[in-house]
Amino acid sequence: MKRTYQAQNRKQQAINTKTRILEATKKLLISFNYNDITVPQIAATAGVSTPTIYSLFKSKLGILKSLLDSATDAEKFSQLVIETKSSATLEEKLAQAAKMTSQIYSAEQNLINTLNGLTGISNELSLIQKELEERRYSRQEEMVKLILGDIKNCNQMELQKARDIFWALTSRNFYQLLVAERLWKAEEFENFLKQILVNIFRK
The missing domain is CATH 1.10.10.60 (Homeodomain-like)
Structure with missing residues (x-):
């Protein structure tokens, strides 16, 4: 003890x-x-x-990386992952995925805006965001397999293409363009993303 x-x-x-x-x-x-x-x-x-x-x-780069990671509430994120995995239908899984995407990027937004406005940090910030995107792509494989359902009926090319599409639509860039640049509300982005994902992946 x-x-x-x-x-x-x-x-x-x-x-x-x-x-x-x-x-x-x-x-x-x-x-x-x-x-x-x-x-x-x-x-x-x-x-x-x-x-x-x-x-x-x-x-020092590691500190910056942790700053971005700390912008997201780890406990809240873990709960969203659990809810997504336990969703009964495809539409529910995709709705949870859209919710998770919107909430994560909304939490990061203020910090990213602050960092983007600083002098001498752009190269380091680009490196961090690239690494985070690579990590996100790797982590999404399990989610995409859940979306596709019985993975045995899908060949590797179908899985690869599905991962690419899901990764692109849930990217920081997509969120930034609509929310930060075009001033969409986070809720609007979440609903729009959900509808796109449902239209693409619905069997």
């Missing part, structure tokens, strides 16, 4: 430390050019050691 408590305590301490580092980074980004901010400076602002930051994030 004591070991379990100690392990849980260490885990919570690590979470608290990460949070302080991320908050310190956001504070510095408001006042300084990204390229001028150093890891020791972040460490001093967060009240931690420089080795601690490298241990948790590996690099």
Whole structure:
């Protein structure tokens, strides 16, 4: 019991430390050019050691990546995944997928707008978003298999094409174009995305 408590305590301490580092980074980004901010400076602002930051994030780029990840409520996201997998019909699965897409990007929007307005960060932000898109594509395979139903009746090309279509329609770029650029409401985007997905994947 004591070991379990100690392990849980260490885990919570690590979470608290990460949070302080991320908050310190956001504070510095408001006042300084990204390229001028150093890891020791972040460490001093967060009240931690420089080795601690490298241990948790590996690099300054790793901190930025975690900033984007932290914009999404992990518990809420996990619940959406569970609800999507447990949906009884194709339409319900696609509705949950559209809901998940809209809520994730809505949560990220303020942070992305802030980062896009900063000096010296565009290259790093592009690298992070590219990596996030690759990770998203990989994670969506299980979802697309659920949508297709009995995967044994689908050849690899059909699965590949379905993954490509689903990935493109649920992309950050698609959301940005309609919500950020054309000023759609998030609810409008969610309903529109749901209808497109249903029209494409309905058997």
